Amino acid sequence: MGGYDEKAFAPTAEEVEAELAQLDDGRTLAVCLVSGGMDSCVTAAIAREENDELAFLHVSYGQRTEARERQAFEALADAYGVTKRFVASIEYLTRIGGSSLTDERIEVAEANLTSREIPTSYVPFRNAHLLAIATSWAEVINAQRIYIGAVAEDSSGYPDCRPEFYGAFQYAVDVGTRPETVVEIRTPVINLRKAEIVQRGLELKAPFELTWSCYQGAERACGRCDSCALRLRAFAEAGLRDPIPYA
Numbered sequence: 140m141g142g143y144d145e146k147a148f149a150p151t152a153e154e155v156e157a158e159l160a161q162l163d164d165g166r167t168l169a170v171c172l173v174s175g176g177m178d179s180c181v182t183a184a185i186a187r188e189e190n191d192e193l194a195f196l197h198v199s200y201g202q203r204t205e206a207r208e209r210q211a212f213e214a215l216a217d218a219y220g221v222t223k224r225f226v227a228s229i230e231y232l233t234r235i236g237g238s239s240l241t242d243e244r245i246e247v248a249e250a251n252l253t254s255r256e257i258p259t260s261y262v263p264f265r266n267a268h269l270l271a272i273a274t275s276w277a278e279v280i281n282a283q284r285i286y287i288g289a290v291a292e293d294s295s296g297y298p299d300c301r302p303e304f305y306g307a308f309q310y311a312v313d314v315g316t317r318p319e320t321v322v323e324i325r326t327p328v329i330n331l332r333k334a335e336i337v338q339r340g341l342e343l344k345a346p347f348e349l350t351w352s353c354y355q356g357a358e359r360a361c362g363r364c365d366s367c368a369l370r371l372r373a374f375a376e377a378g379l380r381d382p383i384p385y386a
Contacts, residue, residue, distance in 0.1 A: 166191035169284040169325075170277045172269055173197055175211025176352045177370055178288035178328055181336050183219060184343035185327045186286040194223035194282060198269050200262065201233030202240045203247070207357040214349040223280070227272050238262040240354060247355045250368030258296045258365055260354055266299035267308065270324065274312050277322045289326045292333060296365070302329055333373030341379075348382040359386040 169190040173179045174197070186193055197212040199205045209226070216224050232241055239245040239259040248259045266289065273285045289300045298304065309324050316322065328336050340347060352370045353360035360367050362385040374381040 167284065168192045168194060168280065168282040169286055170194045170196055170273050170280075170282045171286040172273055172288070173212050173215055174288070175208040175215065175350060176288070176366070177333075177340070177347060177350050177373075178290055178336060180215055180288075180347065180350045181340040181343065181345050182286050182288035182328055183215060184340060184345040186284075186325075187219060188343065189325075190284065192223070193219065193221050194225065194276070194280060195219075195221045196225045196227070196269075196273050196276060198227045198229060198272060200228075200241060200265065200268070201230045202262075203243075203355050204351065204353060204357055207351050207353075211349060211351040215346065218346045218349055225276055229268050229272075232262060232265065232268070235263065247361075247364050249363050250365045252365070252368055252372070254296075256296070257298070260365060261297050264299060266297075266304070270308050270312075274316065274322060278316050278320050283321060284323045284325055286325050286327065289329050290331065290333065290336070291329050292331075292369075300329075302326070305329070332376075333369050334376035337373050337377040337379065341377075350383065352383075356386060359384045361386055 167190040169186050171183045171186045171193050173183055173195045183193065195212070195216045197209060199209060202208065236242045238261060239247045240262055245259055266287070270285065270287065277285055289305065291300060291302060305324055305326050312322055312324065328339070331339065352366045354364040354366050355361050360383055362371065371381060
């Protein structure tokens with residue numbers, strides 16, 4: 140589990156200096172967290188509409204479908220024409236445990252979309268780790284915005300998907316970076332239902348066929364985990380067929 144691609148991992152000092160010089164003309168650069176899933180795909184499409192240039196960040200944390208998600212990330216970066224890519228590994232979350240996504244001893248639960256309990260797939264405080272990496276990179280490359288595809292529809296299960304979490308983290312960014320650093324966290328799909336995210340993606344011609352959402356399948360989505368169930372329901376409510384293969 141874990142590991143990283145050295146070539147994709149970190150730019151050289153010369154590359155960073157060139158990027159900073161290039162962005163002095165007032166153009167906007169945004170870091171977009173891209174897991175490879177449906178929500179991050181649409182978030183990236185929105186970010187592309189709102190900014191001059193994008194930098195894609197992908198974070199592996201030892202999850203069951205790590206390799207498949209990385210494949211989806213690279214495919215989306217190619218589709219959006221993004222050359223600035225940063226792939227990070229926080230494999231230590233597997234040693235912390237506490238989630239069925241990172242601990243093979245915990246079974247991935249069957250979907251229960253009516254439950255208000257925190258599901259076993261919750262990775263404790265994961266999004267804080269992701270945003271911390273995004274903020275560090277944004278400050279170095281002088282990006283003005285960070286985009287993350289958090290959805291409040293998931294917040295009954297995932298506490299770090301709630302709007303108030305991002306408001307609190309924005310404050311941490313404001314007080315924890317250099318005085319001249321201004322980085323705004325944007326969550327453009329946070330108040331949308333999943334079906335509305337699908338519709339927004341269609342409007343922006345988001346390549347859903349390149350995405351991957353399943354918590355446990357790598358060749359065919361299982362169709363039974365929470366993520367698959369939410370995705371299938373979203374496409375059905377939008378009156379569309381999900382383009383990825385299911386078991």
